[in-house]
Each structure stands twice: as C-alpha cells, then as structure tokens.
Amino acid sequence: MTTRDGPGTMTTRQEPLWRPALLGEPPRDGRVRCVLCPFRCDLAEGRTGVCQVRRNRGGVLETATFTAAAVHLDAVERKPLYHVRPGSRILTIAGPGCTFRCDYCVNYRLSQYGREDGSPWLGAPAEVSELVARAAREGAALGLSYSEPGLAPELTLALAEEAAPLGVPIVWKSNGFLTRRAIRLVAPALLAVNIDVKAADETAHLKLTGAPLRPVLEAVELFREAGVWVEVSTPLIPGVSDSTDQLGVIAQRLAAVDPGLPWHLLRFTPDFRMADRTPTPPSALRAGRDVGREAGLHFVYVERALGEDGRTTTCPACGGVLVRRGLWETLANEVVSGECPGCAHPVPGCWGTDDD
Incomplete structure (x- = not known):
C-alpha cells in the first residue's frame, strides 16, 4: 500500500x-x-x-483480518480523498497483510507480515461495535487503510452492518487487486475508495508489486460502475512511475475513464528495501501535474511538495477556487450542492450528506 x-x-x-x-x-x-x-x-x-x-x-x-493492529483518527485528506466530505475525519483501522510485496512500502511491518523472517503478528480482535460507536461519537467515517483493506471483506461488511443505521460511511485506501466477485460483494458497503495505480505497464508493475496491473485498472472502473466514489493515487517511484512518459500513460488511461477522476501524485519516501533511493523532487511532481492536466484530467493533486496550490480544487469551467486545503485539513470549501457557486458547473464527488 x-x-x-x-x-x-x-x-x-x-x-x-x-x-x-x-x-x-x-x-x-x-x-x-x-x-x-x-x-x-x-x-x-x-x-x-x-x-x-x-x-x-x-x-x-x-x-486473520478481522483484526485491528492500528486504530487512528485521521483527516479525510490524509487517505488521500479530496472530493469526499472535505474537513471531515476518518477513524482508520488496519490489520496485517497485503497481496503486494512493494519494496518501498512505508507500512511494511503491517503489510509484509509473514514474508519477512521473524516478522511479529500485530493486532488484536476488531471490536466492531466499539469501533462504530467511536466513529459515530467523533462524527467520523470508518476507514480501512495502511495495509490492504481488500483482504478484509468480512470486517468491512460487519462494520457496515452496524455503521449504516448511524450514518457512518466506510472508505478504503486500496491497491485495487480484487476479483470482480469481491468488488461486487463489498461495493455496497463503501462510500469511497482511493486506489493505487503504481505503474504504467505490466512489466514495471509486476517487478514492483509481484502482481499484474490489469486487475487494478479494471477495479477503478468496476468500483465506479458499482456507485463507489473513486480517486486514484500514483507514487512517483524511481524508475517505475517518475518519468513524464510513464505518468503520461497513466494519466491518459484515467482520463479515458473520466476526466473528473481525481488523481493524486505522491512523493516517493525512501523506506524498506528502497531506503537508499532519493525522495521525488518537487520538479518531477510539478511535471507530473502538468502531464495529468495535458491528458485532460480536471483534478490533479500534489499533497505536500507544491504547497497549497498543489492541493487546491478549482472549477474546470470557470477556474474559480472551490476548495483550499492545508497540509492535512480543509481551509475553505465553496462547493454548494455539488456545484461551483460561480458558474453552477457540476463538481464530482461526495461533498456532504446530500451527495452520498
């Protein structure tokens, strides 16, 4: 992840x-x-x-994924989800395990359980009622993140059963590596999912993750077809997804799905087996943002390296500023009933209870 x-x-x-x-x-x-x-x-x-x-x-x-190894109250912007209830919070839950073996994973102690010699089991049984009650008290959504939430459909559905009557939504931060059958099963329980598209082609994706890319791209469309709000993240990994050519391929694929699909460009952080690499330079992130816009994507975001401008949502029609964000918080949200207040152009997303 x-x-x-x-x-x-x-x-x-x-x-x-x-x-x-x-x-x-x-x-x-x-x-x-x-x-x-x-x-x-x-x-x-x-x-x-x-x-x-x-x-x-x-x-x-x-x-073994009916487990809470980590429970943490986050801003929704940290998933990252920029078009989902700006300014709200998410009670994030994580258990060990992942379908990928990414060499750069910052959460490898959780995600790579069982693959690393001597890696300890982390986690205690997930207490569904307590987690839902806490989220309701905090006015927060429930999120599964840090490791791979797709491995926990049982926990997701159990949370949804108790959360739905209280109006507590559920979101995922996922690698998207799921079968159609799994997506059909969990989609009704989810408000939104952020899916990682980590590479531009099958060879690079297989080398990085140990898994093929095609199911991930299919998951973006399948979740959308099921009515789940989807945003996509791409980490700019050296030699895998940091060149403008590689990013251009990803951007064109996403724009072909929907120009309104939000795309988050993430700065690579050296860790795990790639600790000797250098972080992504701001110039590469800026170039990636330009590539995304040139491909036709309306909403391309860079969380940290480009300052507030990289996090701001603007209207694709009139250019008006719609959402201003701090590092991990919403500073101002001008979207009204899913529209730009200046020109009434639709702005896709889940902006509040009326849009869910």
Whole structure:
C-alpha cells in the first residue's frame, strides 16, 4: 500500500485470530480456492495464500483480518480523498497483510507480515461495535487503510452492518487487486475508495508489486460502475512511475475513464528495501501535474511538495477556487450542492450528506 501517514499505535498478540472467511470455493480433495484476489490461491490443508492472512484449515477458508493492529483518527485528506466530505475525519483501522510485496512500502511491518523472517503478528480482535460507536461519537467515517483493506471483506461488511443505521460511511485506501466477485460483494458497503495505480505497464508493475496491473485498472472502473466514489493515487517511484512518459500513460488511461477522476501524485519516501533511493523532487511532481492536466484530467493533486496550490480544487469551467486545503485539513470549501457557486458547473464527488 501507499499511504502518506503512519498507522499510529499498534497492538500486539501472540498469534493470529482466525475465523471463517468469505469468497472461498468449496473444497476439492481437501483443497480450498480463495477467490478474493486475482491470484486465486489454491490452498492445500494448512497452507496460507500469498497474502499470508487467509488459509485452509480443515477444508474451510479462514481469515486473520478481522483484526485491528492500528486504530487512528485521521483527516479525510490524509487517505488521500479530496472530493469526499472535505474537513471531515476518518477513524482508520488496519490489520496485517497485503497481496503486494512493494519494496518501498512505508507500512511494511503491517503489510509484509509473514514474508519477512521473524516478522511479529500485530493486532488484536476488531471490536466492531466499539469501533462504530467511536466513529459515530467523533462524527467520523470508518476507514480501512495502511495495509490492504481488500483482504478484509468480512470486517468491512460487519462494520457496515452496524455503521449504516448511524450514518457512518466506510472508505478504503486500496491497491485495487480484487476479483470482480469481491468488488461486487463489498461495493455496497463503501462510500469511497482511493486506489493505487503504481505503474504504467505490466512489466514495471509486476517487478514492483509481484502482481499484474490489469486487475487494478479494471477495479477503478468496476468500483465506479458499482456507485463507489473513486480517486486514484500514483507514487512517483524511481524508475517505475517518475518519468513524464510513464505518468503520461497513466494519466491518459484515467482520463479515458473520466476526466473528473481525481488523481493524486505522491512523493516517493525512501523506506524498506528502497531506503537508499532519493525522495521525488518537487520538479518531477510539478511535471507530473502538468502531464495529468495535458491528458485532460480536471483534478490533479500534489499533497505536500507544491504547497497549497498543489492541493487546491478549482472549477474546470470557470477556474474559480472551490476548495483550499492545508497540509492535512480543509481551509475553505465553496462547493454548494455539488456545484461551483460561480458558474453552477457540476463538481464530482461526495461533498456532504446530500451527495452520498
């Protein structure tokens, strides 16, 4: 996962707490196939999938992701989600596990559980009622982030069941590496998702993540078709997605989906196995923003390196300033009923309860 904020306080127990999982096909000769992600792991008795948090035990698919290793109150802008309830907050929950093995992951202690020698299990059982009640008290949404939320459909649906009557929405920050079946299952529970598109082509994406790119691009469209608000993030990783040519390919793909799709360009932070690299220079982020605009995208954002101008939402029709943001906060929001107050041009997003 790519995230710009750390997971805060993490809790530890001795070993995972396993429970029955969704999205498992009936056993055949003791084997179970997990159809959550496109790897579709075919698991023999006692074996875990690529993610390290789903396993076959006695012919039953089990998950260890009904877990809260981190619980942290964030600004919605930190996901980043810029067109979702500006100025609101998100109670973020994370458990170990990821379908990717990104060498730069800043949250690798969570995401790479089971892949690194001696990596400890982090997390305690997620107390759904307590989490929902806290979010309601804080006037916050519930978010799954830091590690891969797509591995936790069970927790997502359980949260949604208790959160919906209280008007507490749920959002994800995801790598988008899911099957169509998984997306259909979880989409009704989600208000919004930010999906990482980490590379411009299959070869670069496979080298970086260990997974193909096509399912991620398909997920952007599938979530949108299901009525979930989608924003996209691209980290400018050296040699993978930091050149204008690479960014141009990504931008053109996104613009073909919808010019109103918000695109966040994230500064690469050296960490994990790429700790010897240098951070993305502001000039590359500025060039990437220009590339996105030239491709036809109306909303291209750079969180930190370009100052407030990189975070500001302007009307694509009249150029008026609609949303001004500080580093991780909304300073002013002029959007009225999903429209520009100056020219009444529609501004896509979930701007308030009337837009959800």
